Amino acid sequence: MDGKAVAETLEGMAASLSALAAFAGRVAGSAAPSPNPLRDEADACLDGMAEAGSMEAMLAAVKVHFAAGYAAAAAALAAPVVSPQERTARDMAVTAEVACVLTVSERSAAALLDEAVTLTTRLPLTLSALRAGGISWQHARVMCDETSGLDPVAAAALEGHFLDPEAPFAARGCPAGELVPGRFRTKARSWRERHHPVSIEARHSKGVEDRRLDYAPDRDGMAWLSAYVSADVAAGVWARATEAARALQGPAESRTLTQLRADVAADWLIAGVTEGVPSPKAQVLVTVPVFSLLGAGTEPATLDGYGPVPPGMARRLVADGAGSFLRVLTDPRSGAPLEIGRSSYRVPKAMRQWLRLRDGRCPFPGCTNHSLDNEADHLLAWSDGGGTGITNLGQPCRKHHRLKHTTAWRPIGATRDQPPAWISPAGRSYPSEQQDWEPPHWPDAQTAAHGPADHDGHTSEDPGWEPEREPPDWPDVTDHAVGPADHDGHTGEDPGPGETGPPLPVDPFPEWALFTAA
Template identity: 65%
Template structure:
């Protein structure tokens, strides 16, 4: 069987003229993964021959190991697809004479796209995207292609890398690649390797890094983005439709958090709607409120009387029967950016980097809904807050939000405002109320922790807790990639001047 696979691989290479070292190595790696997978499948489907003391546990472990091997094989196959798609495009270009006109060049590109679409049975739009991604991976993103070929990242991760390096120059793309894929690079991404993050979380971290290090300042890109703000309407099935808005990040985050807070205030024992449904109903009521002009429709939401009354008693206002409490949004501002000495990005909780001008405006407005957090100039992280009682103070809860950014369970996207502070080692078992013994899982994973054998591991001042599964496997949590603020030249000069004066006096 192994010889047959080798002959098939050689045939593929000969057909596409791809006698390249990269293609050969990719095929050999896939062959090794396939051979290992065959062994795991035999273990997973035949527990009778297990040499262990617990055949069912051995079978379960083999199934999990097999799933991991399948994921690596899928990534390696995706790497082969990239090489083959790019090889076909290059071969077609090589055998054709130079195009006589731009129209002929376009027609040839359309023919290549159509051929790939037909052989893969996908749309021409998907085929065009594959060819463009293959072109980027084989020319400007060598680390990403290598990681895909050895199975350490998935095709989804590779697509994220292509997307997030768009509009970056080659040096910027190489720097983003090195940060996430080169473990030896100084200042590289902490904790979880890129391939151990679910693609959506990898996209969030890659986007954050891109925003911080883009050669064009975030101020200029944000100014251009503001001009594109809009609301979009799209009909959908079953009498439903989508309504979305493209807005500045601080506006969108404030609307989302205010909506969530209002929806939570409506929850109660007599409320049958889910939080997601309550958010939708709340937004609809706010937008359809009669403004007194006679042109709007009046919409109301009936919620729990106790919840609504409680929210109003706390000093909030209501719109159409819906409580409208203020949002609570965390914004982290580098101290020199807050002083206006640099334009480095601030960080909006649940979103990512925002322009320094936006952060300064939010702070200057003195909005009660925004909590200002100054970071440590040495490493960019906030300082630890300590307490010895069971009750977790508000300041410490806010620090947890800054440390973790979201629910620490691997792959969870639930933002920190929705999460619950939790002692890792229970208080009644000797656990303390300190940062290193606290996590902030979302409600779903908080329940998972207390109702199953999933358990969080130890945390630190800068690192959220990881998790150990019922099978004994350990999964790391993401870490915030704090970066120390840039020190302006005038600050450096003033800091070194006294030392120079002191040396001259001696």
């Protein structure tokens, strides 16, 4: 960021200060009289917080400019280094200076200097978005973390996917700045896994060699016990422990779901499956690109609640008939899910599993509660005429389920492919994070032989052709049932008033088992 860019950023901050002053005036009551002064004050406070957040991002960009500038100036002023030891000593001196001037630890100062150099030399789109207040400093740090270790081309591709709307197959759903930093990190890491220049199979093989069990003492007579294992094992253990914990819940059980999950896992580890501790079958969704399932592609599969996993792992889970893992096939054009494994397609849990696919987690903005822990819920209550269809269902976690029924917060606008947005008591709309389904990469041989024509009549053999991302036309079939009863006491087997709803799609590859057998 040069001097001109800093000046432009400072001008933007001046405009933000003026806006903040206006909001402060509305809060103090010095603005024009309002018919609803309390509502106006509340709105002014919300607008002021949003403006202050944007200004913090701009200020962080200015800080980055000065940190990178000082590091460059210090290097130019110092005598040329002739050994690694001298370079280390010089870097320590620069870090110590920044730590003292900012009154932070040297570790924090070193991180700031590293991130400042990364942003000013490798991530121009991220720095530009920070300067404009479109993303926060936490978002910028996530981008620095997730591009570390990537070559410049791969780093630019990851950055462009999330911050350049003109990039090929740019991220859909919520913009990066509208995701909480933790969710943005998850999405960025998932994209990095799918597009890393080193095969995910190779990286997974190295990870398997490093598997281990860790024990770390903590305060207050507590300790952490953690296992570094393959994703399918971890997902199966987590799902099984969650279902076992749920089975123990009841009016006489005072422990929370979190406490029960820890207790049943400890019982299994210490004494095996003891009497009174249920051992249900876990249900974990595995979303597999069709070409990866056939062994013709190398794209990662997706493990529900985890993210990208090696296609070889997915093929093994499906081919071995692992009963705890439900295979989900994706559209070879758009990457969107098409069908849930036939073993559960026409059973009461099919619609609930489709909700898990659609939402991935609690649909409240920023919530990370995994879908396995959430509850099926009518957006428009059954008693008010709401039917049991995908477009009238959400799966909020218990906290946000309670928020919906005890406050004026309300979810609206769900579709078969998108979770509901939420309207706040202040009347503001907050979008829910959407799944960023990515069109698969067609293998060369498959593309030449089977690539579909697009709406303009072009095929995969035409120069520059790419499979379209439009969703397929679903067959006209009826909705099926939600498994557990929702808060109204109804299940998906209850017919709604005139309810037909958008259909769950029919499996376009009903003989998929033959492919895996081959």
